[in-house]
Amino acid sequence: MVEHDVLIVGGGLAGLRAAVDLCDRYDVVLVSKVHPVRSHSIAAQGGINAALCNNPDGRDDSIERHAFDTIKGSDYLADQDAVEIMCREAISVVYEMEHWGCPFSRFADGTIAQRPFGGAGFPRTCYSADLSGHVLLNTLYERAVARGVKVYYEYVVIALVTEEGTCHGVVLIDQVEGRIIPILAKATLFATGGYGRIYFHSTNALINNGSGIGMAYAAGVPMKDMEFVQFHPTTLLGTNILMSEACRGEGAYLLDKRGERFMERYVPKAMELAPRDIVSRSIQTEIEAGNAFESELGPYVHLDLRHLGAERILERLPGIRRMSIDFAGVDPIDEPIPIVPSQHYSMGGIDTNARGETQVKGFYAAGECACVSVHGANRLGGNSLLDTIVFGKICAASIDEYLQGGAHEPREAVVARKKEEMEKKISKLSEKGGERPFAVMEDLRKTMDEHVGIFRTKGELKAGLEKILAIKERYGNISLSSSALHMNYELIAGLELSSMIDAAHATTLGALLREESRGAHFRRDFTKRNDVDWLRHTLAAKDASGELSISYREPVITKYRPMERTY
Amino acid sequence: MTADIYTIRVLRYDAKEPEREAYFSSYRVRAIPRLTVLTILSRIRDEIDGTLAFRSSCRAATCGSCAMVINGKPGLACRTQVAAAEGRTIILEPLPNLEIIKDLVVDMAPFWEKYERIKPYLMRESCEFEKEVFQSEEERKQIDQYVNCILCACCYGACEVLRRGADYLGPAALAKLQRFMIDSRDERPDAFLDSVNTSQGVWGCDTLLRCIDACPKEVRPTDGIVDLRKRLVKYRLKRLLKLGQT
Numbered sequence: 001m002v003e004h005d006v007l008i009v010g011g012g013l014a015g016l017r018a019a020v021d022l023c024d025r026y027d028v029v030l031v032s033k034v035h036p037v038r039s040h041s042i043a044a045q046g047g048i049n050a051a052l053c054n055n056p057d058g059r060d061d062s063i064e065r066h067a068f069d070t071i072k073g074s075d076y077l078a079d080q081d082a083v084e085i086m087c088r089e090a091i092s093v094v095y096e097m098e099h100w101g102c103p104f105s106r107f108a109d110g111t112i113a114q115r116p117f118g119g120a121g122f123p124r125t126c127y128s129a130d131l132s133g134h135v136l137l138n139t140l141y142e143r144a145v146a147r148g149v150k151v152y153y154e155y156v157v158i159a160l161v162t163e164e165g166t167c168h169g170v171v172l173i174d175q176v177e178g179r180i181i182p183i184l185a186k187a188t189l190f191a192t193g194g195y196g197r198i199y200f201h202s203t204n205a206l207i208n209n210g211s212g213i214g215m216a217y218a219a220g221v222p223m224k225d226m227e228f229v230q231f232h233p234t235t236l237l238g239t240n241i242l243m244s245e246a247c248r249g250e251g252a253y254l255l256d257k258r259g260e261r262f263m264e265r266y267v268p269k270a271m272e273l274a275p276r277d278i279v280s281r282s283i284q285t286e287i288e289a290g291n292a293f294e295s296e297l298g299p300y301v302h303l304d305l306r307h308l309g310a311e312r313i314l315e316r317l318p319g320i321r322r323m324s325i326d327f328a329g330v331d332p333i334d335e336p337i338p339i340v341p342s343q344h345y346s347m348g349g350i351d352t353n354a355r356g357e358t359q360v361k362g363f364y365a366a367g368e369c370a371c372v373s374v375h376g377a378n379r380l381g382g383n384s385l386l387d388t389i390v391f392g393k394i395c396a397a398s399i400d401e402y403l404q405g406g407a408h409e410p411r412e413a414v415v416a417r418k419k420e421e422m423e424k425k426i427s428k429l430s431e432k433g434g435e436r437p438f439a440v441m442e443d444l445r446k447t448m449d450e451h452v453g454i455f456r457t458k459g460e461l462k463a464g465l466e467k468i469l470a471i472k473e474r475y476g477n478i479s480l481s482s483s484a485l486h487m488n489y490e491l492i493a494g495l496e497l498s499s500m501i502d503a504a505h506a507t508t509l510g511a512l513l514r515e516e517s518r519g520a521h522f523r524r525d526f527t528k529r530n531d532v533d534w535l536r537h538t539l540a541a542k543d544a545s546g547e548l549s550i551s552y553r554e555p556v557i558t559k560y561r562p563m564e565r566t567y
Numbered sequence: 568m569t570a571d572i573y574t575i576r577v578l579r580y581d582a583k584e585p586e587r588e589a590y591f592s593s594y595r596v597r598a599i600p601r602l603t604v605l606t607i608l609s610r611i612r613d614e615i616d617g618t619l620a621f622r623s624s625c626r627a628a629t630c631g632s633c634a635m636v637i638n639g640k641p642g643l644a645c646r647t648q649v650a651a652a653e654g655r656t657i658i659l660e661p662l663p664n665l666e667i668i669k670d671l672v673v674d675m676a677p678f679w680e681k682y683e684r685i686k687p688y689l690m691r692e693s694c695e696f697e698k699e700v701f702q703s704e705e706e707r708k709q710i711d712q713y714v715n716c717i718l719c720a721c722c723y724g725a726c727e728v729l730r731r732g733a734d735y736l737g738p739a740a741l742a743k744l745q746r747f748m749i750d751s752r753d754e755r756p757d758a759f760l761d762s763v764n765t766s767q768g769v770w771g772c773d774t775l776l777r778c779i780d781a782c783p784k785e786v787r788p789t790d791g792i793v794d795l796r797k798r799l800v801k802y803r804l805k806r807l808l809k810l811g812q813t
Binding site: 034035037038039040042043052095098099100101103104105106107108109110111112128131134135138139142143145146176178205206207238239241242319322323326327329436438439442480481482484486487488489490 | 581583601612613614616617618620621622623624625626627628629630631632646668669670672674675679683686687688689691697698699700701702703704707710714715717718747750752753
């Protein structure tokens with residue numbers, strides 16, 4: 001059986017960053033269901049936060065201010081020790097990415113340019129026009145090539161193998177050759193992305209369906225804070241393609257159908273640059289009040305860039321302009337962009353500590369699939385790229401320490417047994433007569449849109465949960481068109497659907513139980529934050545009978561006492 | 568928006584069944600003109616034919632997964648609206664100059680191998696700055712268009728030189744080399760250009776500009792290749808003159 005010291009699953013920023021640090025010293029393999037440069041990190045636009053103090057308006061910025069903004073933005077649910085680590089590391093990882101060739105935009109003095117972003121006290125978001133994820137991912141992949149990281153792409157992991165609290169490796173499908181391969185590993189790192197695609201309307205890539213989170217859950221690692229789902233305020237009407245927060249960072253307005261800057265009615269000080277949860281709720285409120293434009297694609301409001309002028313748009317937001325033209329037929333130099341809020345980021349994920357470790361020995365998680373938690377109930381723009389790189393690096397250090405300290409030997413028999421189990425599962429999915437997986441998936445996604453959105457109520461969540469449980473039943477009876485392992489995307493979808501259902505279940509149940517409003521989780525029937533009962537993380541674990549069960553854990557508070565969150 | 572009936576013809580082939588020749592599958596789909604080719608393809612796979620294979624991910628012309636030939640022209644399926652099709656028939660074929668794995672999925676390994684051959688990473692030996700290496704916005708702007716490359720391989724599929732022979736490095740790899748050559752922070756010596764001083768390297772290009780035409784991100788690989796040639800000639804000349812002196 002194939003064995004490696006370290007197996008990294010996922011080729012986005014977190015996975016690559018870990019691989020770059022470990023590949024010189026250990027036998028490391030990175031597997032990814034798409035080629036690394038296709039990973040969803042590529043789509044991040046706005047930038048990466050670090051208190052570099054390059055912006056003339058940001059000279060008084062500091063690591064502490066960055067930490068404070070992040071914790072306040074999280075509505076105090078973030079673990080403060082982890083946030084402090086992230087903000088401290090931010091400066092060195094940004095310089096490191098620059099030294100590795102990342103083409104950041106520059107200020108006139110040749111330093112890395114920084115722009116204002118929502119919820120931040122100073123302009124600390126380092127950027128490269130509106131292609132920040134693209135340049136960071138390319139730079140890290142380039143570094144991985146330079147260091148000779150072994151990458152197997154279009155290998156889809158279908159099971160994480162654990163036994164008695166220890167991780168032994170994975171089972172995967174090599175899509176090109178069409179075979180199932182069990183792999184033994186001393187240490188396994190998941191950097192598999194978020195669960196945005198359990199929603200129908202999402203800015204996320206189609207690959208971001210929470211499969212890694214679901215596989216970890218199935219293997220005994222709890223999901224944490226799944227009910228905290230970020231809805232981005234500005235996504236393109238129809239396709240929900242992201243229109244970066246950088247637009248508002250550069251000064252764009254949000255306008256209702258009367259041409260009014262409606263944010264004035266909600267957050268007159270921060271206006272359009274209030275944090276995402278607040279802006280999304282404001283837009284949704286305007287839509288419900290009938291102040292939005294109507295179209296056959298649904299109601300929408302305007303994101304207006306025109307007053308920025310052609311030169312600034314072309315220089316700072318060229319990608320936004322291109323996408324707006326290509327996907328909505330609107331040139332933002334001449335016309336406002338039609339936008340709606342839509343699912344964007346997963347605050348929840350695999351339960352890890354600030355070292356990227358999980359409850360399972362030898363199993364780690366980093367990036368959007370992980371919930372450390374540094375984002376708590378709401379992530380600030382510019383902190384997700386930071387999270388991926390910092391915790392990719394931290395996971396590498398934790399894994400190094402684990403391997404140095406005498407890691408366990410992964411057991412072949414355990415992995416072989418899982419492989420057989422997966423083969424049986426695939427042959428069962430291939431039995432004829434059931435529903436096609438995509439039909440079930442579409443119902444799941446629409447249920448999440450309809451029942452677990454920006455505003456939530458007990459009744460809607462309860463009805464949503466019932467639908468999800470019914471979908472879980474239907475999953476037992478799905479049928480694939482073909483049992484081939486070779487380039488069979490329907491098979492992969494069929495297997496991943498099981499993870500998507502578990503993620504949706506945890507998200508909905510967590511939201512139903514949490515009778516308060518905090519960050520991105522807003523209950524119409526409990527509109528206030530309630531620190532006495534709910535200043536705690538939600539953990540969703542598989543119990544002995546295989547059922548999803550919920551428990552809670554206090555967040556780590558260092559020196560930032562929870563205060564009312566106003567902007 | 569009114570929906571129209573479109574005929575989508577997709578080239579089918581499975582490298583695992585080489586005895587079966589390539590053929591076209593035809594699907595009739597009702598769609599509004601603003602829908603993208605990728606949306607239609609997904610609908611066909613999800614609702615009609617679960618065995619259809621194509622790559623896709625971001626749906627926003629950013630990740631570079633869904634490059635294919637759309638009515639005879641390389642492009643991204645996610646960026647092409649069905650309205651672009653004349654006569655309401657859309658013919659979809661895999662990217663040329665690469666082997667088919669299945670249907671619209673081609674083997675990208677040669678593309679990545681050539682990308683790696685030009686050592687696609689910043690080379691810098693100077694002692695590391697404590698902070699960032701300074702770069703003026705003008706210097707940063709020089710590399711702009713090359714930085715925009717999403718490695719989708721549309722240019723690779725459009726290249727006439729690659730059609731004739733598979734040895735040529737291709738537009739994407741050479742454009743990537745240019746990206747590093749002109750980065751003010753890169754210290755790669757001019758002698759590095761010897762590695763592309765061949766008919767498989769910068770001299771392979773026919774300057775037909777097909778790559779520029781095919782690029783969905785407005786990168787101009789030919790400009791980069793021509794500039795690499797100039798740089799190479801200058802450096803070789805300089806070296807010859809130096810040799811003459813000693």
